[in-house]
Amino acid sequence: MSKIEEALKKAKEMQLASGSQPLASEALADATSSDEIARMSEPLRRSETELAMRRIIFPSMRETAIRDAFRNLRTSIVQKAGTGNAIVLVTSSSEHGGGSFVARNLAAAIAFDENRTALLVDCNLRAPTHEELVVNENPLGLTDFLRDQEVAVAEIIHPSGIPRLRIIPIGRNKDPGSEYFALLKIQRLFRELKERYRERFIIVDAPAVAVSADVRMLAELCDFAVLVVPYAGSTDTQIDAAVEAVGEQRLLGTIINDEPSSAVLGRWI
Amino acid sequence: MPANLTEILRLLLLDAYRRRYMMVGAFMAIALVITVMGVTWPRTYNSYSTVYVEDRSVIGPLMEGAAVQSPLADRAMIAREVIYGRKLLTQIVHTAGFLSPDEPSDPLRIDGIVEGIKERTLVTNVGENLVRIEYSDSDAERAQFVAQKMGELFITESLAAKSRESETAYSFIDQQVKEYQGKLKALDENLKEFRNANADARAGADVDSAHRLTELRDRLSQLDQELREAEIRRASLEGQLTGEAQSTNLSSRSEHYRARIAELQSQLDTLLLTYHESYPDVVRIKDQIAELEHVATNVDKGTASAAGAGILISNPLYQELRGELYEARTTVRTITSRIQETRRQLTQEEERNRRIQEAAAELAERTRDYEVTTQIYQDLLRRREAARVSMNLDRTQEGVTMRVEEPAFLPHQAIAPPLAFFASGGILLGVLLPFGVLFGIQQADPRIRHPAVLSERLGLTTLGVVRHLHTPREAAMEARGVATLGLVAIATVVVIGAISIMSITGAI
Numbered sequence: 001m002s003k004i005e006e007a008l009k010k011a012k013e014m015q016l017a018s019g020s021q022p023l024a025s026e027a028l029a030d031a032t033s034s035d036e037i038a039r040m041s042e043p044l045r046r047s048e049t050e051l052a053m054r055r056i057i058f059p060s061m062r063e064t065a066i067r068d069a070f071r072n073l074r075t076s077i078v079q080k081a082g083t084g085n086a087i088v089l090v091t092s093s094s095e096h097g098g099g100s101f102v103a104r105n106l107a108a109a110i111a112f113d114e115n116r117t118a119l120l121v122d123c124n125l126r127a128p129t130h131e132e133l134v135v136n137e138n139p140l141g142l143t144d145f146l147r148d149q150e151v152a153v154a155e156i157i158h159p160s161g162i163p164r165l166r167i168i169p170i171g172r173n174k175d176p177g178s179e180y181f182a183l184l185k186i187q188r189l190f191r192e193l194k195e196r197y198r199e200r201f202i203i204v205d206a207p208a209v210a211v212s213a214d215v216r217m218l219a220e221l222c223d224f225a226v227l228v229v230p231y232a233g234s235t236d237t238q239i240d241a242a243v244e245a246v247g248e249q250r251l252l253g254t255i256i257n258d259e260p261s262s263a264v265l266g267r268w269i
Numbered sequence: 270m271p272a273n274l275t276e277i278l279r280l281l282l283l284d285a286y287r288r289r290y291m292m293v294g295a296f297m298a299i300a301l302v303i304t305v306m307g308v309t310w311p312r313t314y315n316s317y318s319t320v321y322v323e324d325r326s327v328i329g330p331l332m333e334g335a336a337v338q339s340p341l342a343d344r345a346m347i348a349r350e351v352i353y354g355r356k357l358l359t360q361i362v363h364t365a366g367f368l369s370p371d372e373p374s375d376p377l378r379i380d381g382i383v384e385g386i387k388e389r390t391l392v393t394n395v396g397e398n399l400v401r402i403e404y405s406d407s408d409a410e411r412a413q414f415v416a417q418k419m420g421e422l423f424i425t426e427s428l429a430a431k432s433r434e435s436e437t438a439y440s441f442i443d444q445q446v447k448e449y450q451g452k453l454k455a456l457d458e459n460l461k462e463f464r465n466a467n468a469d470a471r472a473g474a475d476v477d478s479a480h481r482l483t484e485l486r487d488r489l490s491q492l493d494q495e496l497r498e499a500e501i502r503r504a505s506l507e508g509q510l511t512g513e514a515q516s517t518n519l520s521s522r523s524e525h526y527r528a529r530i531a532e533l534q535s536q537l538d539t540l541l542l543t544y545h546e547s548y549p550d551v552v553r554i555k556d557q558i559a560e561l562e563h564v565a566t567n568v569d570k571g572t573a574s575a576a577g578a579g580i581l582i583s584n585p586l587y588q589e590l591r592g593e594l595y596e597a598r599t600t601v602r603t604i605t606s607r608i609q610e611t612r613r614q615l616t617q618e619e620e621r622n623r624r625i626q627e628a629a630a631e632l633a634e635r636t637r638d639y640e641v642t643t644q645i646y647q648d649l650l651r652r653r654e655a656a657r658v659s660m661n662l663d664r665t666q667e668g669v670t671m672r673v674e675e676p677a678f679l680p681h682q683a684i685a686p687p688l689a690f691f692a693s694g695g696i697l698l699g700v701l702l703p704f705g706v707l708f709g710i711q712q713a714d715p716r717i718r719h720p721a722v723l724s725e726r727l728g729l730t731t732l733g734v735v736r737h738l739h740t741p742r743e744a745a746m747e748a749r750g751v752a753t754l755g756l757v758a759i760a761t762v763v764v765i766g767a768i769s770i771m772s773i774t775g776a777i
Contacts, residue, residue, distance in 0.1 A: 049741070052740060052741050053740050053741060053742070054740075055738045055740055057738075063736075063738060063739075065736060066735060066736055066738050069733040069734065069735045069736075070733075070735070072732070072733050073732050073733050076732055098735075101738075102735065105735075226732065227729075229717060229723065231718055232284075232714065232716045232717070232718045233716055234716060234717055235715045235716055235717070236715065236717070236726055236727060239717065239723070239727055239729070240727065243727070243729065251729075252730075252732060253729065253730040253731060253732035254720075254723055254729050254730070254731050254732065255731070255732055255733050255734070255735055256717075256718075256719075256720055256723070256731060256733075256734045256735065257735045258735065258736070258737050259283065259718075259734055259735070259736045259737065260283040260284070260286055260287040260736070260737055261736035261737045261738075261739075262286055262747065262751075263739040263743065263744030263747045263748065264744070264747055264748045264751045265286070265751070269282060269283065269286050
């Protein structure tokens with residue numbers, strides 16, 4: 001733990017010393033090419049240990065089955081998207097279904113590929129989780145952008161410490177009652193995010209269907225949807241309701257999440 | 270649930286692992302509880318006595334040939350009837366120490382104990398004439414005592430029953446004897462009465478009668494012959510008489526009559542020597558004499574009136590023929606009347622003969638009844654003596670046909686299901702029962718666990734199955750937990766083994 005903290009501290013010091021801002025690097029990335037991607041500033045690279053602690057997949061991890069599951073999911077999405085990129089909604093059929101876990105790791109799997117980038121948009125007003133990955137302290141996020149005219153797009157996109165993975169956290173206005181997603185502004189934001197880089201896949205982490213109506217509006221803004229079904233956590237009716245909420249034509253498929261496994265007896269179970 | 274068996278098992282294992290603490294806990298609890306149950310399982314001791322039973326009843330041989338003997342049923346069944354009887358069991362309850370001495374004798378409690386004893390008693394046929402009485406109890410000494418007591422009481426009861434049976438047999442036969450005696454007396458009386466009432470009904474009467482009948486018939490035919498002869502003679506005399514002159518000399522007529530009367534008188538005297546006055550011949554001769562005297566008197570008168578005239582003298586031949594004709598006529602009449610008499614006697618005799626035949630048939634019948642009854646009576650008398658002997662034998666138990674062949678022993682080895690059975694069963698059940706319950710829960714749980722269900726029920730494609738991703742800390746904790754659980758499971762098995770060994774060696 002202490003080593004990680006030291007590493008984080010060191011990274012921050014470096015960032016401050018160079019005076020470079022993440023949004024500056026984002027602004028620079030005008031042209032769309034792999035060179036550009038290669039030149040993306042990565043102020044911090046999280047160690048594999050830290051990734052393991054945060055339940056984030058990485059190419060050389062021990063649990064290859066889990067990594068490959070996400071890789072396969074990524075491949076399906078990339079194939080479906082064809083030559084371009086896509087906005088993918090990830091939601092779960094019941095609360096605590098692991099939608100955020102799947103969204104984060106799907107983004108990570110996309111970022112494995114050196115020719116693609118992933119942008120994880122945290123739209124889960126009830127339980128935002130991705131802010132912890134953002135390198136900056138108290139970062140501006142989606143809600144800030146939607147509320148405040150002054151905030152630019154570049155200001156809310158933050159590096160995550162994982163190469164080619166950027167995050168738009170929820171921001172400072174975490175009021176779950178607010179109707180952010182009905183605004184025209186978010187539509188424009190999503191269009192802009194998608195159209196700016198053709199290699200950038202946008203993963204939208206939406207709250208569980210059962211607890212929030214936001215999913216319906218968010219789904220409207222997305223190209224595809226992935227429904228996370230927690231193992232032994234949802235009934236037929238809940239799943240039906242979720243499918244209906246995201247729209248059947250948009251639904252790529254389901255992911256069964258959190259099937260029990262054993263770290264000790266992994267080989268046999 | 271997916272249809273594939275391996276998938277079902279896999280899901281079962283997954284859920285079992287997810288709830289591993291509960292599973293191991295349940296295993297430990299079940300296995301230990303069952304093992305402890307095995308240790309504390311009540312021990313029973315088994316003892317038995319074997320009784321030899323003679324396969325014969327008293328009434329059978331006694332009544333052989335005279336009455337049908339009912340077949341003897343299963344000996345063990347009879348023994349069971351006796352042993353399970355309330356009388357015997359109540360005796361055992363009081364003597365075998367089922368009740369503490371100061372305990373009030375509550376009929377309900379005794380009933381309960383009796384039922385218990387019944388359940389723990391087994392009566393079987395082990396050989397041709399051997400009945401085994403088996404009894405199990407938690408107390409070895411009591412098991413022996415009860416098995417022994419049951420055997421003894423069974424014999425006592427059976428012998429008493431046997432004695433009762435032979436007494437009953439004797440009294441039955443005795444009663445029969447008395448009955449037959451009465452019957453015989455009545456028949457005897459009857460026969461005597463009949464004999465008195467029917468004088469003809471005696472031995473030889475029929476022969477006698479037949480003899481007499483023949484005699485009468487012979488006489489009758491002889492008389493018939495005589496009659497015919499007499500009639501011929503009369504007819505011939507009558508013919509001769511018509512050809513003769515009536516008289517030649519009247520004067521001699523009166524003398525002739527006198528001579529004739531004298532002749533008849535001498536005839537009458539001769540008859541009276543042998544016959545009574547009423548005899549027909551006597552009567553007839555008397556009549557003739559009277560008639561002749563009358564005629565003679567008339568002739569005398571006529572003679573006196575015509576004295577000197579001397580008109581006519583009767584013809585002697587004529588007179589003689591007339592006399593003979595008279596005689597012939599008389600003979601005919603005599604024989605006719607004899608024939609009538611003989612006929613009457615014949616009819617009488619025939620009537621008597623018929624009566625004799627009837628009486629003989631009746632007598633034969635009555636005699637037969639009497640003889641049969643006498644035979645049965647004598648037979649019964651013999652049997653009664655035999656029954657008396659058997660009864661006395663049974664009373665003194667000289668002819669004992671039952672004995673304890675093998676007395677009950679003191680059992681040393683308790684009968685209980687082996688502890689190993691409980692120990693291994695507990696371990697097995699400790700594994701199977703939680704899995705079974707888990708399987709049931711899985712079957713009943715509507716929540717989805719498998720992609721096959723999603724596609725089957727909702728038509729959704731599954732892009733992948735993501736298993737739980739452990740953080741390093743979680744993995745370490747899990748490793749520790751699994752190790753602990755393994756130790757607990759092993760410890761449980763070891764403890765069960767230790768309990769089993771201690772119990773077998775008698776340490777517990």
